Amino acid sequence: MKRIGELYQIEADLRGLDPETRLAARRERSKPLVADMETWLTYHRARAAAKSSLGEALKYIVKYWHGLCLFLTDGRIEIDNNSVERTIRPIALNRKNALFAGHDAGAENWAAVASLIETCKLNAVDPQAYLTSTLTSIVNGHKQSRIDELLPWNYPTKV
Numbered sequence: 001m002k003r004i005g006e007l008y009q010i011e012a013d014l015r016g017l018d019p020e021t022r023l024a025a026r027r028e029r030s031k032p033l034v035a036d037m038e039t040w041l042t043y044h045r046a047r048a049a050a051k052s053s054l055g056e057a058l059k060y061i062v063k064y065w066h067g068l069c070l071f072l073t074d075g076r077i078e079i080d081n082n083s084v085e086r087t088i089r090p091i092a093l094n095r096k097n098a099l100f101a102g103h104d105a106g107a108e109n110w111a112a113v114a115s116l117i118e119t120c121k122l123n124a125v126d127p128q129a130y131l132t133s134t135l136t137s138i139v140n141g142h143k144q145s146r147i148d149e150l151l152p153w154n155y156p157t158k159v
Contacts, residue, residue, distance in 0.1 A: 003037050011079050019075030026072050034069060041065075091118045119152045130155050 010029050014022045041061060048055040061068075071077045091114070113131075120127040134150050142150065 003033055003040075006033055007079060021075070023073075023075035026075070031072050034072060038065070087122065090121070091115065116152065120155070123153045123155070125152050125155045 007030055010025070010033075014025050017025075041058060045055070045058040045062065048058055050056075050059065071079045116131070117127040120130045130152055133155070137150060148154065
């Protein structure tokens with residue numbers, strides 16, 4: 001845990017820098033820590049019983065080791081995907097909430113509206129203004145062949 005904390009501290013120091021600078025600093029500061037972690041992992045994996053909790057955990061780490069090391073090869077890659085997960089969490093929660101809509105059609109409608117609202121937020125569009133404008137356009141005869149124009153990322157007014 002200490003080594004992982006050190007890696008995250010390095011990432012905090014590098015936040016906001018250009019990709020080339022981040023990559024150079026990672027090669028200098030993070031790569032030795034990751035190499036030490038790999039040595040530790042190899043040593044302890046050989047000594048832990050494969051079916052034990054520790055053995056299973058170490059096996060899991062080895063399985064995803066390449067993915068962990070990707071941030072050392074490209075300054076644009078983050079060390080984790082936490083920012084993406086925070087961004088999509090509301091969408092996933094709304095989808096789960098739709099399971100309790102009481103009816104399949106209601107759940108599908110709820111999921112569609114919730115997806116539109118969250119997509120608006122991701123694109124810095126006011127959801128209420130977007131839905132009002134879009135529904136008004138549809139009522140006023142907006143052509144189905146031009147439906148792409150009504151998608152949130154094409155909405156002209158940003159928050």
